[in-house]
Amino acid sequence: MFRRTIYTVLTALMLPAAASASPPSVGQVQVIRTQYEDSLVDLARKYNIGYVEMLAANPGVDPWVPGAGRDVTIPGMHLLPDAPHEGVVVNIGELRLYYYATKDGVPETHPLGIGGEGNETPLGSTSVVRKMAGPTWYRTKAEIADKPWKPKIVPPGPDNPLGTHALYLGWPAYLIHGTDDWHGIGRRDSRGCIRMYPEDIVDMFGKIPVGTKVTVVNQPVKFAWIDGQLFMQAHPDAHQTDQLEDDKHRDYEVPDGFMKMVLAKAGKDAARIDWTVVRQAMWERKDVPVAITH
Numbered sequence: 001m002f003r004r005t006i007y008t009v010l011t012a013l014m015l016p017a018a019a020s021a022s023p024p025s026v027g028q029v030q031v032i033r034t035q036y037e038d039s040l041v042d043l044a045r046k047y048n049i050g051y052v053e054m055l056a057a058n059p060g061v062d063p064w065v066p067g068a069g070r071d072v073t074i075p076g077m078h079l080l081p082d083a084p085h086e087g088v089v090v091n092i093g094e095l096r097l098y099y100y101a102t103k104d105g106v107p108e109t110h111p112l113g114i115g116g117e118g119n120e121t122p123l124g125s126t127s128v129v130r131k132m133a134g135p136t137w138y139r140t141k142a143e144i145a146d147k148p149w150k151p152k153i154v155p156p157g158p159d160n161p162l163g164t165h166a167l168y169l170g171w172p173a174y175l176i177h178g179t180d181d182w183h184g185i186g187r188r189d190s191r192g193c194i195r196m197y198p199e200d201i202v203d204m205f206g207k208i209p210v211g212t213k214v215t216v217v218n219q220p221v222k223f224a225w226i227d228g229q230l231f232m233q234a235h236p237d238a239h240q241t242d243q244l245e246d247d248k249h250r251d252y253e254v255p256d257g258f259m260k261m262v263l264a265k266a267g268k269d270a271a272r273i274d275w276t277v278v279r280q281a282m283w284e285r286k287d288v289p290v291a292i293t294h
Helices: 040-046 051-057 141-146 198-207 238-245 258-272 275-284
Strands: 006-009 029-033 071-075 087-091 096-100 108-111 124-133 165-169 175-177 188-190 213-217 221-226 229-234
Touching (some): 040 051, 051 238, 165 198, 175 198, 188 238, 229 258, 229 275
Parallel strands (some): 087 213
Antiparallel strands (some): 006 029, 087 096, 124 213, 165 175, 221 229
């Protein structure tokens, strides 16, 4: 049996928790050596990573049977989204939640499952209006029409799609909740609600009070200055996510105004941008921050 070997990468880029302002990033990238029983799905949950994040960071690796003794990247370093550092920030562009317990503190972060095509999670600002342990699930009219043989009301229990805990938002019919099938975390397959791993929703339920601000943004590409270098983190967009899950070659796509975005982030150091690295990072979209300045 192989001993688990962990190589830590980019740890020097993390700022101490005692810093006076929120750091530009949280977490770290690791490379682990697999054991024979490992799968990318199980490793994702163990390291609090979403399924698609693991696929993107490990192209060509079989998600179910990677094999023993194989080096696998854990993309655990996250540049913070460009959003107010307060309350809950949900970035659907990376399928991840950030919780700022204090405005200048280090946020806690967890992967999410979000709405798929036609059922997109809304953008904008709202708040947590109530909380419930052991929620009851009431199926929507659309869900009843799709599967009329299923019960219209599901009481608390192991088969409840809301899981064990739920945070109700100011947007009617939208919640942050657990799940009875954690394999959907890190994927775009909900009807618009925001799902979390069972252990993560329990943790957040105990920490997030009613009235907490919730900001939802869509930023598949993020930037941050760290130790004099501009870093970029590119996540697969919705179309590329579908291609990843279908084991297809990813199309090269960039957001509208992407070059202007990079130049604006670089500012007076725009001449230092390494455009070869930028293009490579956008092509690969491996969910791992890379330095894009010389």
